[in-house]
Amino acid sequence: MNAYQIFQNVPASLSTDLFTWMRSEDRELYKSAVASLAANRKLRPAFVQKKPVAEQFAWMHKTLQLKTSDMIGEHLLQVWFMKGKQDMLIDFCDSLGIEHNGEGAVDGELPESLDDDKLKTAVDKLLEKNDGATVATYLHIFNAQTQDGWSNLADILESDERLALGNA
Template structure:
C-alpha cells in the first residue's frame, strides 16, 4: 500500500492532524507540501495560501489522497512519523534489533526479521501507542523494501487493529459490548 492509499484509508481526523502538525511544527515542509500539491493540480500556491488555515488543511487532506500526489504523500507521511511519532519508530527498531540514528532512521535494513521479536514489539506498540499510528507506521515501514517483510505482512493480516477498514466494521459490535458492560460497572460502584 502506497502512502497516498494510506491517506485514503486513515481517519479524516488523523489526516488533518498530520497537516496541522506540519503547519505548527514543520512550517517549511507544510508550505512546500502545499506548493507541490497546488502545482500538481495546476493551481498557483497563493490561491490556496490565501484560504484560512482550516480550509488549507482540508484542501491538503483531500489532495494528498490522489494518485498523482504519491511522491508528496510519501514524503509527508514519513516526515510526520519521524517528527511527530519518533518514539514509535525508535521503540519498533529497538524492539526488532535494527540499528538506527536514535531518531528512528535506519540505513541498513535486514532481509529477514525475527518473527518472535517483531510480534512482541508490535504487541507492545499497540498497547502503548495510538493503534492507528502503529498501523500507519507498519504500512509505511513495509514500503522501505519491495514487497515488505513477510513476517510483518502476516502479522498485519492476522491482527484486526493493524488492518485498514476493519475497526470501522467492528465499531457497532464494540458499542453493543460497551452498553452491556456499562450497567455492570455501575453496579460494582
C-alpha cells in the same frame, strides 16, 4: 499499500495530526507541501493558503488520496515519522534489535528478515502507546522501505484487526 492508498483509508484525524504538526513544527515543509499539492492539481498555492486552516487540511487530505500525489504523501509521512514520531520509531527498532542512530533512523541496511516473535512484541508495544491508525500507517510506510517488504509484517497488517485502516 502506497501512500495515496493510506490517505484514502486513514481517518481524517490522522491527517489533521500530521498537518497540525507540520504547521507548528516545520512551517517550511507545510508551505512546500501546499505548493507541491497545488501544482499537482494545476493550482496556485494561494488558492489553498486563502482557505481557513480546517479547509486547507481537508483539501490536502483529499488531494493526498490521488495516485498522482503518492510521492508527496510518502515523503510527508516519512518526515512526520522521522521528526514527529521518533519515540515510535525508536521503540520499534529497539524491539526488533535494529541498529539506529538514537533518533529512529536505521544505521546501515535494513534486515532481510524480521523475527516473528520480536515483530509481534514490537507491534503490541506500539499499539500500547499509540492509536491503531498511526501504528498501521507507520508499519505500512516501514514495510515499503524495501522492494518487497517483509511478508510476516504484511501478514500482520492484513490480519490484525487493531491495524485495520479501511474502517476508520
